[in-house]
Amino acid sequence: MAALLFDRPAYRPPHRPAPSPWLTAFALLCIALAALAAPSSVRAQDAFRPAAVVNDEVISVLDLSMRVRLAIIGAGVQDSQEVRRRLTPQVLRGLIDERLQMQEATRLDIAVTDDQVADALQQISQQNGMSEGQFLSMLRNRGVIPTTLIDQIRAQIAWQTVVQRRLRPTVVVSNEEVQEVVDRLAARQGSIERRVSEIFVAVESAAQEQQALANANRLLEQLRAGANFGGLARQFSQSSTARLGGDRGWIQDGELDDSLNQALAQMGPGDVSRPIRTLAGFHILLLRDMRRNEGQEIDRQRIQQNLTDQRVNQLAQRSIQELRRTANVDVRI
Numbered sequence: 001m002a003a004l005l006f007d008r009p010a011y012r013p014p015h016r017p018a019p020s021p022w023l024t025a026f027a028l029l030c031i032a033l034a035a036l037a038a039p040s041s042v043r044a045q046d047a048f049r050p051a052a053v054v055n056d057e058v059i060s061v062l063d064l065s066m067r068v069r070l071a072i073i074g075a076g077v078q079d080s081q082e083v084r085r086r087l088t089p090q091v092l093r094g095l096i097d098e099r100l101q102m103q104e105a106t107r108l109d110i111a112v113t114d115d116q117v118a119d120a121l122q123q124i125s126q127q128n129g130m131s132e133g134q135f136l137s138m139l140r141n142r143g144v145i146p147t148t149l150i151d152q153i154r155a156q157i158a159w160q161t162v163v164q165r166r167l168r169p170t171v172v173v174s175n176e177e178v179q180e181v182v183d184r185l186a187a188r189q190g191s192i193e194r195r196v197s198e199i200f201v202a203v204e205s206a207a208q209e210q211q212a213l214a215n216a217n218r219l220l221e222q223l224r225a226g227a228n229f230g231g232l233a234r235q236f237s238q239s240s241t242a243r244l245g246g247d248r249g250w251i252q253d254g255e256l257d258d259s260l261n262q263a264l265a266q267m268g269p270g271d272v273s274r275p276i277r278t279l280a281g282f283h284i285l286l287l288r289d290m291r292r293n294e295g296q297e298i299d300r301q302r303i304q305q306n307l308t309d310q311r312v313n314q315l316a317q318r319s320i321q322e323l324r325r326t327a328n329v330d331v332r333i
Contacts, residue, residue, distance in 0.1 A: 052092060053330040054099040059092070061333070066148040067091050071235045073142055076228035086218050090236055092331070098155040100323040105158035108166070112157045120153045156243065159316075167315045173307045181303045184254060188293070191253040194264055195289040197229055197246040200239035202281040204321050216275035216282040223272050229286045238281070240313045246286070252293060255306075260285065280314065 047062040068091050072079050105112075125135035136146045201216045203209050219232055230245025237246055254261055257278045267273060267287040275282040 049332075051331070051333045052096055053328075053332070054096055055103060055328050057099055057103070059095050059099065063148075064088065064092055064095060064333075066145050067095055067152070069142065069144045070139070070148050070152070073139070073144065074228070074231035074235050075222060076231055077222055077225060083222070086221070090215055090218070092333075094236065096329055096331075097320055097324075098152070098159075100320070100327055101159040101162070102155050104319075104323055105162050108162060110158055110161050110165070112154045112161070116157050117150060117153050120157065121150065124149075124153075160243075163312060163316050163319075167319065168308070168312050171308050171311045171315070173304050173311070177307060178300055178304050181255075181307070182298050182300060185252050185298050185303075188253055191293050193250050193252050193291050193293045194287055196248045196251045196256075196264065197233065197286040197288060198239060198241060198248055199229070199233045199237045199246055199284040200241075200281055201236075201275070201284075202238045202317050203277075204317070212282055213275060216284060220272070220275060220284055223284070229272070238317065240309055240316070250291075280317070 047065075048060045050058045051061045051064040052059045068084050068087055069079070071087055071091055072083060077083055121135075122132050125132045128135055130138065139146050139149060199216075199219055201212050201219070203212045215236075219236060222232060223229060230247070233239075233242055233246030236242075239246070241248055251264075253265075256264070259276050259278055260283060263273045263276050263285060264287060267285070269287055269289050271287050273283075273285040273287075275284055
């Protein structure tokens with residue numbers, strides 16, 4: 001696995017295919033809109049000043065400002081200077097990771113097509129009860145350049161492709177492991193099932209544990225202030241469930257890590273947990289619903305999928321850590 005992602009030559013700036021004419025026109029329109037939409041706290045002369053440089057690729061103050069606004073819209077919280085201040089460190093970290101992920105995808109000759117981006121954008125618009133045009137207009141009206149979302153979508157698709165092509169094939173879940181889970185669940189027929197969503201903040205090293213906990217607590221504060229759980233999960237969760245708004249589906253009693261199971265046992269529908277430490281990091285759980293398991297058929301394929309996803313997610317986190325470790329990142333704000 002290490003040879004696939006870690007032993008790589010020095011990063012070269014990506015060669016990007018020439019955009020189609022409509023994309024060029026759209027980009028020019030977005031640049032014009034940026035001058036009007038930039039927050040008052042960002043002076044015009046500073047908009048393109050670097051907020052960070054990632055292997056010679058610049059993340060501008062405008063990039064960061066637009067992404068913070070997008071995160072606020074997605075989370076459904078009231079825009080304020082205090083909210084922006086709290087979210088900015090996590091948003092910047094996410095932008096840095098995106099640059100590293102896109103650079104790795106470029107190194108591996110993985111490209112994202114305009115059709116893939118268009119399909120994802122259409123799905124997001126539908127999830128928000130709007131047409132694509134209405135959704136993009138809403139972003140513009142709230143001061144966000146539409147390419148901010150498009151760039152985020154492209155980075156997510158690129159990294160998912162890296163993970164699916166390079167990491168997933170290395171994971172093998174045995175029949176014995178699946179049977180162990182089947183036996184455990186069969187013994188709990190009649191127990192409670194819970195519909196659970198999560199926000200996951202990884203702990204990459206002992207030295208970073210306090211920072212990860214602080215990030216998780218900031219997200220919890222936003223949730224307690226009325227933020228949308230799914231919106232925060234999409235923007236900030238480091239789990240593979242982030243693209244689903246953190247939705248893990250129906251979880252049978254005992255299916256998760258013991259610390260998570262114990263927390264869920266004390267929760268009722270609609271409750272949100274404090275950050276819960278597991279071996280991998282901190283989880284914030286939302287208990288969406290409950291029902292009794294009345295002898296539903298145990299789905300071996302779903303169990304195998306869950307076990308595989310857990311291991312792939314762990315490998316993906318290690319890969320991102322290695323990309324950060326070997327990168328030249330210069331934060332300038």
